[in-house]
Amino acid sequence: MQCISEDMSAFMAEVVKEEQQKKHKGDTATTMDVVDLEDKELFGIAAVGTDGRVEQGAEAGAKFPLESVSKALGLALALEDVGADYLFRHVACEPRGDQFNSVAAIEQGENGLPSNPMINAGAIVCTAHIKGKNGDERFARLLQFVRDLADNQDIDYNKKMVEEEEKDVNRSIFYYLRGQGLVVGREEDKLVPYFKQTSIEVTCLDLARIAAVFANAGRCLKTGKALISEETVRIVLTLMFTTGMYEGSGRFAVDVGIPAKSGISGAIMAVVPGRMGISTIGPALDEHGNSIAGVNMLKKVARRWHLGAFDMQNVINTANKYQHKN
Amino acid sequence: MQCISEDMSAFMAEVVKEEQQKKHKGDTATTMDVVDLEDKELFGIAAVGTDGRVEQGAEAGAKFPLESVSKALGLALALEDVGADYLFRHVACEPRGDQFNSVAAIEQGENGLPSNPMINAGAIVCTAHIKGKNGDERFARLLQFVRDLADNQDIDYNKKMVEEEEKDVNRSIFYYLRGQGLVVGREEDKLVPYFKQTSIEVTCLDLARIAAVFANAGRCLKTGKALISEETVRIVLTLMFTTGMYEGSGRFAVDVGIPAKSGISGAIMAVVPGRMGISTIGPALDEHGNSIAGVNMLKKVARRWHLGAFDMQNVINTANKYQHKN
Amino acid sequence: MQCISEDMSAFMAEVVKEEQQKKHKGDTATTMDVVDLEDKELFGIAAVGTDGRVEQGAEAGAKFPLESVSKALGLALALEDVGADYLFRHVACEPRGDQFNSVAAIEQGENGLPSNPMINAGAIVCTAHIKGKNGDERFARLLQFVRDLADNQDIDYNKKMVEEEEKDVNRSIFYYLRGQGLVVGREEDKLVPYFKQTSIEVTCLDLARIAAVFANAGRCLKTGKALISEETVRIVLTLMFTTGMYEGSGRFAVDVGIPAKSGISGAIMAVVPGRMGISTIGPALDEHGNSIAGVNMLKKVARRWHLGAFDMQNVINTANKYQHKN
Amino acid sequence: MQCISEDMSAFMAEVVKEEQQKKHKGDTATTMDVVDLEDKELFGIAAVGTDGRVEQGAEAGAKFPLESVSKALGLALALEDVGADYLFRHVACEPRGDQFNSVAAIEQGENGLPSNPMINAGAIVCTAHIKGKNGDERFARLLQFVRDLADNQDIDYNKKMVEEEEKDVNRSIFYYLRGQGLVVGREEDKLVPYFKQTSIEVTCLDLARIAAVFANAGRCLKTGKALISEETVRIVLTLMFTTGMYEGSGRFAVDVGIPAKSGISGAIMAVVPGRMGISTIGPALDEHGNSIAGVNMLKKVARRWHLGAFDMQNVINTANKYQHKN
Structure with a gap:
């Protein structure tokens, strides 16, 4: 059957x-x-x-x-890399009806955490926790993960989209998270992989x-x-x-x-x-x-x-x- | 097995x-x-x-x-009585992390509707939509529904609890809902059955x-x-x-x-x-x-x-x- | 000059x-x-x-x-009657940009108080604190206060407006306030004077x-x-x-x-x-x-x-x- | 007298x-x-x-x-430099009870503007509008303004404080504002002067x-x-x-x-x-x-x-x- x-x-x-x-x-x-x-x-x-x-x-x-579809995949790899216990001390898992790109959602969220991994703030936290010694390696691992799941080694990201897209709101979210200690490190290491993942084609x-x-x-x-x-x-x-x-x-x-x-x-x-x-x-x-x-x-x-x-x-x-x- | x-x-x-x-x-x-x-x-x-x-x-x-456990049962009977299409024009079905007894949750909710049937405002809407020519009949039908599901005709509600419980916040919610046209009718017909259902033992x-x-x-x-x-x-x-x-x-x-x-x-x-x-x-x-x-x-x-x-x-x-x- | x-x-x-x-x-x-x-x-x-x-x-x-202009006058008489210290334990005095008829504004307000006397919730608190043994006396005193200030004893309220106006949102606010202990007593004694004051012509x-x-x-x-x-x-x-x-x-x-x-x-x-x-x-x-x-x-x-x-x-x-x- | x-x-x-x-x-x-x-x-x-x-x-x-006292002075110089009409298209003037360092306050503010110049977001907008061809000049003008008002040319800012202070939340606010088009330009030109102004001693x-x-x-x-x-x-x-x-x-x-x-x-x-x-x-x-x-x-x-x-x-x-x- x-x-x-x-x-x-x-x-x-x-x-x-x-x-x-x-x-x-x-x-x-x-x-x-x-x-x-x-x-x-x-x-x-x-x-x-x-x-x-x-x-x-x-x-x-x-x-x-992929755009936000990538959030489910970034979450999956972060869970594989650092485990649920650790990850969910940095992002909550509550549905709250927040706007996907809300900064307010962090401030007013579950114990000061992004409410869940499916809003931008939560997804940025997840991707920042994927293992890798820098942003390139972090993204390379995620891209390979996607290729393996799709059984298609030709999948790549759209460089032009990463370059031209409007980044300031996500940058705002990134620095807010960093101010709260939920991510550490530099934009290029921890935020840029997120921009790239959304542009995977x-x-x-x-x-x-x-x-x-x-x-x-x-x-x-x-x-x-x-x-x-x-x-x-x-x-x-x-x-x-x-x-x-x-x-x-x-x-x-x-x-x-x-x-x-x-x-x-x-x-x-x-x-x-x-x-x-x-x-x-x-x-x-x-x-x-x-x-x-x-x-x-x-x-x-x-x-x-x-x-x-x-x-x-x-x-x-x-x-x-x-x-x-x- | x-x-x-x-x-x-x-x-x-x-x-x-x-x-x-x-x-x-x-x-x-x-x-x-x-x-x-x-x-x-x-x-x-x-x-x-x-x-x-x-x-x-x-x-x-x-x-x-039963307290709030009754919300699931009131929802079930309301769905049986008026159908999902009609009911969900009066209460939304979005998780939003609202306080269970929030009036604010309606004002700021999904299109002015209570966000879902599991917060008080949403549950009051559901129970008010259970069929019955008045409050007594409405509640009698719900009580019978519960007795039948539990296969126990001795189940009853706690009159003392209904009398003595603090009702003003739910009354506030009820009038807000009525002001929005989401419930119609009098407290005794549409709200009192809700008080009774939470006290079912x-x-x-x-x-x-x-x-x-x-x-x-x-x-x-x-x-x-x-x-x-x-x-x-x-x-x-x-x-x-x-x-x-x-x-x-x-x-x-x-x-x-x-x-x-x-x-x-x-x-x-x-x-x-x-x-x-x-x-x-x-x-x-x-x-x-x-x-x-x-x-x-x-x-x-x-x-x-x-x-x-x-x-x-x-x-x-x-x-x-x-x-x-x- | x-x-x-x-x-x-x-x-x-x-x-x-x-x-x-x-x-x-x-x-x-x-x-x-x-x-x-x-x-x-x-x-x-x-x-x-x-x-x-x-x-x-x-x-x-x-x-x-008068509609909401009456809020300033109700506030004035309440202050005369019970004093600022007592009154401001029941209503705050913070500007917060709340919608005038918001119930949410109380829930999310200054320490659980209506944010200020110029939103409905705050005005209802003020009028409920005007002295009077019942609603009629309470309103009679406010009406006399308005007549004296205007030096016009013919001023009266519009009974038809009080009867026909939509009251449920303010009723919702009233019961919320009563549930919080910020007003006590019955609708006719504590809320009806508020409806009447807004209709003073x-x-x-x-x-x-x-x-x-x-x-x-x-x-x-x-x-x-x-x-x-x-x-x-x-x-x-x-x-x-x-x-x-x-x-x-x-x-x-x-x-x-x-x-x-x-x-x-x-x-x-x-x-x-x-x-x-x-x-x-x-x-x-x-x-x-x-x-x-x-x-x-x-x-x-x-x-x-x-x-x-x-x-x-x-x-x-x-x-x-x-x-x-x- | x-x-x-x-x-x-x-x-x-x-x-x-x-x-x-x-x-x-x-x-x-x-x-x-x-x-x-x-x-x-x-x-x-x-x-x-x-x-x-x-x-x-x-x-x-x-x-x-000075810390936040500087907000009143940054506002004053911005008003002198660009005028109220222009400035208040970039920051509102409503009291809203917002947390001073809230990013949410912008998202949920008056028409998407920071609610007023006395919260960080509004103050950052004001300082960014002070005239100057770069950040150094912008801040130099503000410092001179303060010195002149105080009639004390020895007033200066605390470099150590600017270096060591936690900046990420304000950086988050800055990029949010830039994403909304309320400020333009680089951190060093438009945000750094704000950090410096708060440290003026x-x-x-x-x-x-x-x-x-x-x-x-x-x-x-x-x-x-x-x-x-x-x-x-x-x-x-x-x-x-x-x-x-x-x-x-x-x-x-x-x-x-x-x-x-x-x-x-x-x-x-x-x-x-x-x-x-x-x-x-x-x-x-x-x-x-x-x-x-x-x-x-x-x-x-x-x-x-x-x-x-x-x-x-x-x-x-x-x-x-x-x-x-x-």
Whole structure:
């Protein structure tokens, strides 16, 4: 029995067509102007089963920057590097509905910590805790981590985007954190890797492969080798579920119920534990900064195929699939 | 194969003993002074498998008021009565780290709505939407719902507690909501049922039975009859996961990972989907208002037996149990 | 030498004409719909010197409700009745930029107190502390106080406005305050007088006469009898200066510099200590709820005639006038 | 007739003795550890009449850094340099009760502007607008301005304090402001002058002389030459009155009523328009960061000698003195 059935494949193909035809109107991120996207109207979906089956729809092969989707990956590597106990003394894990780029969120946060790793302040703390003797090494390790998860050694970051992007608000956050002792060291060593990680360019397929590794309990789909520990997978999925969709996280949890992380490039990475990774791209954003088409597609797929974490049918289905694989 | 194995039973017995011996120091709710608790040092745990197996530890038979645990049940009945679409136009579903009794939380909340059904303002909205031609009927329906879920027709509310409890902050919230058009009608019809629901007295065993119905996809453990729709179960569990433990919800999700709702009586109701309901009581509260012993016990049990929603082992285990049952 | 010179009279006449011709567009208060204003396009100015000289422009004889202007008068009588030490243990005196009708402002205010007497919460506290054995007596005393200050025994309140106005947000504030122990007693005794005070109807001339008593150190212009103590005048003027113009108070202090209190009826009462009281009416409101025309007129008059508290010329001028009078 | 009478001198001497003997306990600023104060128990008062009369008490000749008192002076020079219209498009003038070093205060402030020039964010904006082709020139002009106001060319800043002080929170504020376009340019040109200004070292007598120039409508006490425009004096005094004493500004306005600016060095600069400048130093700070002894001394002097802006007697007194001088 397959993680992604024929029926489900057909349904996804249907859904992507429906949403693409709607031609959603919404903001697109200003940073996206910097990027030479092959297609600003980029639109796609990809799914990768934990059994390795791949589904793609629309332009799933076009590249876009990870933007905030990278926060889930920076968090994962930081957890691997320094452990949860240490990391969560520097960033809290409470959903609080903070603006993603809020400095206020630190001042008014949980015990003076950034409220969680999915807002900029928390993500900057995470990336600053990734091991490396300087900024280059720190970022190189993160980039390699991403390449390994995606099983694609060609993935790289967009230098032009790093150079041209507006950095002052994140710089403000960085110095505030440093003033609080939550990060130490220089901008180039501790903050620049964060700028670079947001500019890492992937395709929908890359992102779905990464998600599938999380779905597969952190193990490589081909070799079964643990690329991420089960403990880290558990924590990252939990935080994706409670905080991954900006200020729309609670609603998304109710409507869709799949742990997911969005970015203002219009990307969403979603993980159905035990079963599959899904990635969508669609640049028109809703008021929270989430891709309108992406949220719609995931909602339709999740509800139709019972993929939500607390969907009673999911409990049964996942079990079935997972057992067949193990 | 059993939902609650012999090993797990023994482990729970161990855990309850450990925590009871620690004699946690913490605040206890002032409202608890009103209640003639048989034992103020009340301490207990109970678990009920979806297969009907019952485990109890310490004084699991002593009564205590539901307090905020009732919010999950009021939400469930409101969802059954008016549906999610209608209800969520009157209360949002975003975790925001608001103080449970905050009026500010409405003013500054999601589009002028209470941020979620697990803070007082949101819970008052939910209960006000339960069907009934007046306050008495509204509450009678909720009480019957609770009795049916617990399979105990003797459950009742504590009149003395309702009379003597401090009501002005909730009254303030009620009039603010009415001023915003989120509730309509008189205090006695729309607010008094809320006061009564928090004073409903149960035992750990009652509460674990209620939780087990949620774990069993809303169906009666004995008859299989749907007492709650799968859709309502899904939404309630999601909101318990993201917002059920006051301002400690995010941390609890990471540390324990089981959808749960706590009350300042020291009670916690926890649902392991497909597998079991668990209830704990221990009056010493942490800074968020959650039972210190309860959180500790649930953490130990969840981590040892992989009960967390995003615990990779849980995916497998739950599946096994569930299948055997169905 | 006169408090209001011929030149100044002519200037005021000019200014009122200028502003009236501008036909400002702005919101008008919804409560104003309840009032049978003789003229919804009500527009006027009046000034009364501490030497008794009276100036009027436009329709200075038409009636309008005091609305929030009454807060300065309720504060004054509460100070007379219970003293500053006692009163300021129940309401703080910090400008905080709070929304006038905010409940949040109490929760997040200065030590759990309403931030100041010029927001609704603070004003409700003040009025609740006015002496009286019940609500009727409490309000009767305030109404008499207003009549005496205005030297007009015909002043009364608008019963229809009290009946029809939306009361739930203020009721919410009242119960929150009562829950905090900042007010005690029943709605009809402690809150209803507040609703009534906001509906007291005056003319521009009435209001300018009231302001002139403050300008005259609390003494009756005719008899010299102390109607308000100097201590109370000092405190009320200070709070009008720092908090009297809603969230535009700081800007008004810089631009105009005269202690003033505005209401959403479009009224402003302004006090030039030692010299004169000024009142304006003009219903179009700016984003803070202050009369656009009123602010403009006061700014022009204040700057041209150096009436601001920290205007260096004012120091000299006021002194001159005052001396001649005493 | 004198600005500072014999009686008042004797009273001040009494007051300083009373407060010194109380040996107030309170926090002292951590930055003060950097400074080689001649005496950490520094305690003093000085008053300078607009007629030039000087009064000093306790150790009024010992040096201390201006800290936040410098905000009033940076504001004054910025107003002189770019004018109120331009400056107040970059910083608002609303009292909001914000923490002095809050970044949140900008995010949540008046239209995205720092709420007023007396919080760090607002002060950084002001200093960045002082004319100068680079940071050195900008600060040199401010230092010269201070020297001229104090009539003391030996005043300088404390280089060690600038080097060793914790800068990250202000750096965070600076980059946030730059991200919002409210300041432009490099740290060394626009932020470093702010660090330097807070470290300018003065004595109580220097500070009282500076305050006396404000009291004298901006004119040199000796020559009558305008060192500050009347317009700037008016605005600075207004903002000192509404926002000069951190989160205790409203209370201070009611209790004391003199425009004043405090610093965490324990200094307060107070201006009695038309009459005198007063300066106090006493390092023990209250919960808002204001000198406990300083506030007490100013309160006693203000109330006994009717120096408050809305003290009815002040209106008369000031007038008398001022007239005799002019």
